[in-house]
Amino acid sequence: MKIKEIKAYRMLQPFVDGPYKMSKGRHADAFDSIIVALTSDDGVTGWGEMAPLGTFYSAAFAAGAEAGVKEIAPHLLGLDPRALTQFNRRMDIVFKGHPYIKSAIDMAAWDLTARAADVPLVTMLGGSDGDMAELYKVVTHGTPDSMAAHATRIMAEGYKRIQVKVGGDVHGDIERLAAVAGVVPKGTVIFCDANAGWTPFQARQFADASRAIDYVFEQPCVTIDDNMSVRRSLDKPMVLDESVETLEALLEIHRRGAADGVTLKIARLGGVSKTRQLRDLAVDLGLLVTVEDTGGAEIDTAAMAHLSLSTPVERRLHAIAFHEWVTVRTASNMPPVVGSQMGVPKGPGLAIDVVPDLIGKPFLQLKA
Incomplete structure (x- = not known):
């Protein structure tokens, strides 16, 4: 099997609930998604996707991904996508660094490989441990009253896990957390995510003032x-x-006992290959694991679901359903969400059926 054709698309995916807000005025109105399709010489197509969350969240931006895919793609025609180690090595040889650019390409190679083998991607990633992964929803940054109202709506949808955005003015964020904690049922799992927004002094201030509230401190x-x-x-x-961001960082976190768990972002690490490597290592090291990404719709969410469900349940934290965040569709089916849980579609590979007419015209089309 060899790669015969490569197509790449860029697609704006507006958010259903309006701007996604973090502390310090950081916000995004949509995912700016890069979608890649790899087609083999026997007619099988695999799909991959990555989307940065604005330009402020990770060292990534969609225009950079578009330019990078154009540079890398010609070097992949004629390669066997099933030889995933060699495939990724080729990308790293011809294009140093910038893992986010390679993420959608690597994801498409995994999808193509699993489809050609007629097995679900979750099987190739180690096998499914359970049928559904628990989901969380995000309470974006705002006034204490607006965040409390947002949390109330999430609870009404049946969710039991929320992530509260903090990381701005410490005293204001203490009020925000207290407002949210005051309206959610007892036993709700709360993560307070500062998105690296604080100095140690500010983080200690927040932690000290909020000792009476049960939550997990995130970054x-x-x-x-x-x-x-x-x-x-x-x-x-x-x-x-x-x-x-790297294998070395994960090892340092474990060696120093710096965290109880880690969140692995597919695009930040460079694709499914490296995410699986770090996921398996984190599990063996005894860390709790969340596998998600920086953004995307059905394609990317499907990859997150397969990686999540192939994570041992005793080490799995939770997942997120990005395809429910956006107003557009990319596929005729999607990862199933039942209540506050998400599974994987039935079928080979990512097991979603991408509809090319929904994602527009490709900005790149190469044939061997």
Whole structure:
């Protein structure tokens, strides 16, 4: 099997609920998605997707991904997509760094490989542990009253897990958390995500003032050193997200005991291949794991679902359904969401049926 054709698309995916707001005025109105299709010489097509959350969340932007895919794609024609290690090595040889650019391409190679083998992607990633993964929803940054109202709506939908955005003015965020905690039922799982917005001093202020509230602290500061300094005086669990960019970072987090769990973003790591590698290592090291991404619709959500459900249930934290965030569709079916849980569609590969007419004209089309 060899790659005969490569197509790539760029698609704006507006948010259903309006701007996605984080602290310090950071916000985005849509995912700016890059979608890649790899077709083999026997007519099988695999799909991949990546979408940065604006330009402020990760070291990634859609225009850079578009330009990078154009540079990398010609070097992949004629390769066997099933030889995933060699496939990724070729990308790294011809284009140094910039893992987010390679993410959708690698995802498409996994989808193509699994479809050709006529097995679900979750089987190739280690096998499914259960049928559904628990979902969480995000309470975006706003006034205490608006965040409390948002949390109330999420609870009314049947969700039991929320992520509360903090990381701005400390005293204001203390009020925001208290307002949200005051309206959700007892036992609701709350994550407080500062998105690396604080200094250690500010993070300690917040943690000290909110000791009476049960929550998981997520990425309060930028560096592993700073987060570790907060963790030494913290009486709550901690999860790191933005700090997990490489295998070396994951090993340092474990060696120093800097977190109880990690969030792995497919695009930040460079695709399904590297995400699976770090996921399996994190599980073996005893860390809790969330597998998600920086953004996307059905294609990317399907990849997150397959990676989540192939994570051992005792190490799996939760997942997120990005395709429910956006107003557009990319496929005729999608990862099934039942209440506050998500599964994988039935079928080979990612098991979704992408509809080319829904994603527009390709900005790149190459044939061997």
